[in-house]
Amino acid sequence: MWASGVARNDAGELTLDGLAVSELQRQFGTPLFVMSENDFRARARAFSDAFNNAFADICGGVDVYYAGKSFLCTAVVRWVEEEGLRLDTASGGELAVAARAGIPGSDVALHGNNKSDGEIHRALDMKLGRIVVDSIAELERVARIAGNRGETAKVMLRLTPGVHAHTHEFIATAHEDQKFGLSMAGDSTEQAGLSAAEEAVAAASGHPSIELLGLHCHIGSQIFEPDGFALAAEKLLDFLAAMQSKYSIVLPELDLGGGYGIAYTPVDTPRPAAEIAQAMAAVVRTKCAELGISAPRISIEPGRAIVGSTTFTLYEVGTLKTVRVDAPGADGSKSGNSGETGKNVTYPRRYVSVDGGMSDNPRPVLYDADYSAILASRASAAAPQLSRVVGKHCESGDIVVRDVYLPEDVAAGDLLAVPGTGAYCWALSSNYNYLARPGVVAVRDGSARLIVRGETEEDLLNRDMGV
Ligand code: LLP
Numbered sequence: 001m002w003a004s005g006v007a008r009n010d011a012g013e014l015t016l017d018g019l020a021v022s023e024l025q026r027q028f029g030t031p032l033f034v035m036s037e038n039d040f041r042a043r044a045r046a047f048s049d050a051f052n053n054a055f056a057d058i059c060g061g062v063d064v065y066y067a068g069k070s071f072l073c074t075a076v077v078r079w080v081e082e083e084g085l086r087l088d089t090a091s092g093g094e095l096a097v098a099a100r101a102g103i104p105g106s107d108v109a110l111h112g113n114n115k116s117d118g119e120i121h122r123a124l125d126m127k128l129g130r131i132v133v134d135s136i137a138e139l140e141r142v143a144r145i146a147g148n149r150g151e152t153a154k155v156m157l158r159l160t161p162g163v164h165a166h167t168h169e170f171i172a173t174a175h176e177d178q179k180f181g182l183s184m185a186g187d188s189t190e191q192a193g194l195s196a197a198e199e200a201v202a203a204a205s206g207h208p209s210i211e212l213l214g215l216h217c218h219i220g221s222q223i224f225e226p227d228g229f230a231l232a233a234e235k236l237l238d239f240l241a242a243m244q245s246k247y248s249i250v251l252p253e254l255d256l257g258g259g260y261g262i263a264y265t266p267v268d269t270p271r272p273a274a275e276i277a278q279a280m281a282a283v284v285r286t287k288c289a290e291l292g293i294s295a296p297r298i299s300i301e302p303g304r305a306i307v308g309s310t311t312f313t314l315y316e317v318g319t320l321k322t323v324r325v326d327a328p329g330a331d332g333s334k335s336g337n338s339g340e341t342g343k344n345v346t347y348p349r350r351y352v353s354v355d356g357g358m359s360d361n362p363r364p365v366l367y368d369a370d371y372s373a374i375l376a377s378r379a380s381a382a383a384p385q386l387s388r389v390v391g392k393h394c395e396s397g398d399i400v401v402r403d404v405y406l407p408e409d410v411a412a413g414d415l416l417a418v419p420g421t422g423a424y425c426w427a428l429s430s431n432y433n434y435l436a437r438p439g440v441v442a443v444r445d446g447s448a449r450l451i452v453r454g455e456t457e458e459d460l461l462n463r464d465m466g467v
Contacts, residue, residue, distance in 0.1 A: 001265070001266070001309060005017045012378050012379025013376070013378055030356075031313055033421060034314055034417075034448075036442075037075075038445070040310040044064075044083040047273050047302055051064060058298070062277075064300055065087060066302065068087055068089050069089075070307050073097065078102075081107065089109065108128050108129055112132075113135070113179050113180050115141075130155065133156065136200050139203060147208070156214055156216040157216065158182065159182050159197045160184060160217065161235040164220060164228075197239065201247070201251075218301065222261040226276045229279075229280050233254070233284055237284065253296050255298075256299070257300065261304070307423050313360060314416075315355055316413065316415055317416060319353040320411070322348045347386070353391070356391055357391010357398045359430050360435075360438050364400065366428070374416065374417055374419075375406055383408050386403060
């Protein structure tokens with residue numbers, strides 16, 4: 001759950017690479033995203049090494065595209081590049097960050113189910129290594145735009161293999177009822193028996209302005225078991241082989257997307273990257289042998305698994321309040337919050353308000369996501385008390401950590417740290433209630449620097465035209 005380099009000093013205060021959280025608060029204020037640069041680099045390398053080793057004898061290694069949507073800024077793009085990874089983007093804005101960081105366009109991919117013409121032009125301006133095309137209409141647009149420019153667009157086709165992963169498990173369905181990608185189902189076009197995926201492959205090969213590199217799929221996020229990835233790989237390899245035998249089209253690349261899960265609380269037990277990589281490699285090896293094809297070059301797009309655990313959010317505690325709740329299960333609910341008391345055993349739950357909330361981490365509200373928290377500014381030997389860490393927004397659903405035991409002497413002015421907030425927290429942050437979005441600080445070898453500054457009141461008022 002925690003970045004390497006997180007520890008407690010002799011005074012009992014949480015530190016990252018020896019820097020105490022009180023010092024971070026003094027320099028940068030709270031709330032604050034505190035990221036370990038060394039941990040980010042180490043996780044990027046570890047992921048890349050695990051997959052490169054597992055696939056070395058199959059296709060010479062794997063291209064790892066860090067999924068920038070999970071957290072992106074200029075510094076992170078530079079780390080990604082320095083560690084030998086590539087970058088996956090999903091909008092013109094993310095491309096702008098990539099361009100500012102100076103990463104070569106050939107190492108960048110562009111996704112999106114509804115790319116604008118402007119985004120396609122930008123991708124071509126930057127000479128992107130791949131545009132991941134999501135629909136036949138988009139394929140035609142990319143072909144037209146590239147053709148008009150007298151250029152060739154390098155394209156991957158995003159397919160929906162009918163494998164859908166929900167966190168810890170996956171389901172395989174005939175159809176993908178979702179907005180992304182080209183269906184592989186036989187009846188997904190007007191032509192009987194022809195799937196949208198097949199139609200796109202045939203169409204792409206007929207466009208001189210398109211260089212069709214291969215196929216892509218992404219089956220979901222926060223996935224723990226390799227089975228879903230493996231099944232998707234098998235389906236795409238079947239399809240790839242079918243295209244080879246039917247149209248003599250050899251597709252040299254296969255991207256298996258991202259989605260590798262991390263631990264948010266102690267109950268989460270993700271598999272090590274090496275284990276997942278080996279399981280996927282075994283399936284690709286066997287399937288290619290069975291189909292009699294040479295293995296395509298494999299790529300993957302992890303986001304959360306690289307950045308998620310590198311970061312904790314530092315909050316200052318404000319108001320505290322205690323209510324009595326039913327014992328878990330007494331009212332049929334997960335945590336006994338029906339408000340009915342009297343007939344059942346009740347016990348206290350303390351609400352611990354912090355100076356951020358759903359604006360810096362909307363994941364508990366959006367996905368019912370669980371987090372944990374610890375008292376960071378000092379050690380305490382006080383008895384643990386069931387606590388709910390909540391934000392300062394005008395919504396009762398503004399929960400940061402639903403249930404966590406914190407020392408009963410936690411008081412206003414204490415600092416709390418919530419681990420695992422590197423992915424999809426800052427990226428999804430908002431200005432709800434006109435709260436300023438927090439900054440992100442990178443700590444490396446004992447010194448801290450802002451990589452994204454926190455917003456000021458001036459930032460908040462900047463776009464209000466005042467008329
Ligand atoms: N590739 C594609 C095409 C994707 O759509 C995504 C994530 C990734 C890679 C990276 O997935 P990761 O390895 O980070 O799981 N906001 C949600 C997650 C949305 C994921 C969107 N796509 C959350 O906070 O859980």
